Amino acid sequence: xxxxxxxxxxxxxxxxxxxxxxxxxxxxxxxxxxxxxxxxxxxxxxxxxxxxxxxxxxxxxxxxxxxxxxxxxxxxxxxxxxxxxxxxxxxxxxxxxxxxxxxxxxxxxxx
Amino acid sequence: xxxxxxxxxxxxxxxxxxxxxxxxxxxxxxxxxxxxxxxxxxxxxxxxxxxxxxxxxxxxxxxxxxxxxxxxxxxxxxxxxxxxxxxxxxxxxxxxxxxxxxxxxxxxxxxxxx
Numbered sequence: 001x002x003x004x005x006x007x008x009x010x011x012x013x014x015x016x017x018x019x020x021x022x023x024x025x026x027x028x029x030x031x032x033x034x035x036x037x038x039x040x041x042x043x044x045x046x047x048x049x050x051x052x053x054x055x056x057x058x059x060x061x062x063x064x065x066x067x068x069x070x071x072x073x074x075x076x077x078x079x080x081x082x083x084x085x086x087x088x089x090x091x092x093x094x095x096x097x098x099x100x101x102x103x104x105x106x107x108x109x110x111x
Numbered sequence: 112x113x114x115x116x117x118x119x120x121x122x123x124x125x126x127x128x129x130x131x132x133x134x135x136x137x138x139x140x141x142x143x144x145x146x147x148x149x150x151x152x153x154x155x156x157x158x159x160x161x162x163x164x165x166x167x168x169x170x171x172x173x174x175x176x177x178x179x180x181x182x183x184x185x186x187x188x189x190x191x192x193x194x195x196x197x198x199x200x201x202x203x204x205x206x207x208x209x210x211x212x213x214x215x216x217x218x219x220x221x222x223x224x225x
Contacts, residue, residue, distance in 0.1 A: 031211040040120070042202060042217040050211070058212070090156065092213075098144040098206045100213055102156035 002026050006091050006103035013081045013110045021076040021106050023091035029101070031094045032074040033058070034066065036087040037105075043090065049074055081110045113138045115203050117216035124193045125224050131178075132188045132219045134203030143205055145179065145186045146213070150200040159201070162186065190221075198223045 004025045013019055025032065033048035035058075045058030049068040063085060065077040074093075078085060088107050092100040114137045124130035136145065147159040162170045162179050169177050174194075178187045186205075190197055203216040 033213070035215075040217060042117075043215040045212065045214065048212055059214075088154065092156075094211050094213075098211050098213065099146070099158055099161060100156070105154045 004091055004093055004101050004103040006089075006106050008106060009104065010107050011109070013078075013108065015082060015110060017081050018077070018079050019081065019108075020078075021089055021091070021108075023074045023076065023103060024072050025074075025091075025093040025101070026072065027093060027095075027101065028071060029093035029095055030071065032068065033092050033094075033100070034064070034074070034076045035090045035092065036060065036085075037090060038087050046076065046089075078108075081108075083110045086110045113140075113205055113212075113214040115205055115214050115216040117203055117219050119219045120217070121220045121222070123222040123224060124190075126193055126195060128193055129189060129191045130193055130221065132190075132201050132203075132221065134186045134188070134216055136184050136186060136203070136205045138184075138205060145177075146204045146206075147175070147177070147186075147188045148202045148204060148215075149197075150202065150218075151196075151198070156202075160188065193223045195223050195225065197221060 007022045030051045034046040035043040047066040049055045091103040094100045116135045143164045145162040149157045160172045174191045200218045202218045206213045
């Protein structure tokens with residue numbers, strides 16, 4: 001049971017570089033989301049998707065893009081990384097009961 | 112908009128004792144879910160317990176139980192017979208039935224001492 005798989009687990013970027021955090025789930029969940037976790041701020045919702053072809057903004061969407069071309073995949077793109085985007089990122093998926101299934105997290109450092 | 116507030120940044124408890132973590136929330140929805148998630152040092156997010164708002168009975172999972180006060184919009188977590196393995200960050204979260212959009216509180220760091 002793979003569940004939710006995130007890659008990479010660690011990444012160091014320089015300011016202005018771009019990168020994509022990959023997320024895949026094998027549970028056929030319609031709902032997927034991306035969160036960032038920062039000390040003292042809990043988990044904040046970046047973007048979410050309720051199904052293939054549908055995405056929407058969460059609490060902190062600026063600086064991030066997403067797409068959902070398939071049910072399984074929900075990549076998060078940083079077009080021009082900034083030090084403020086240094087964080088731990090979590091991808092999650094859920095069935096209609098609202099319970100989220102999380103990936104293991106990706107630690108991103110922007111220098 | 113939904114909001115979730117955890118007013119205790121840190122708590123500590125001695126092994127085998129009982130501890131209660133507080134959470135309040137605000138939502139305009141009548142039907143919603145409430146959750147407590149645990150995040151140990153491994154960083155993995157683990158579901159502890161879930162409560163559906165329409166159910167008046169408080170949810171229980173082994174040593175973990177909740178005190179759900181819908182009118183007061185309060186959802187506290189009680190951990191009985193605390194164990195060293197309970198040391199973790201605990202997050203309260205809420206979502207409404209329609210969106211599955213889960214909103215988290217800022218977390219409570221729980222330390223269990225021997």
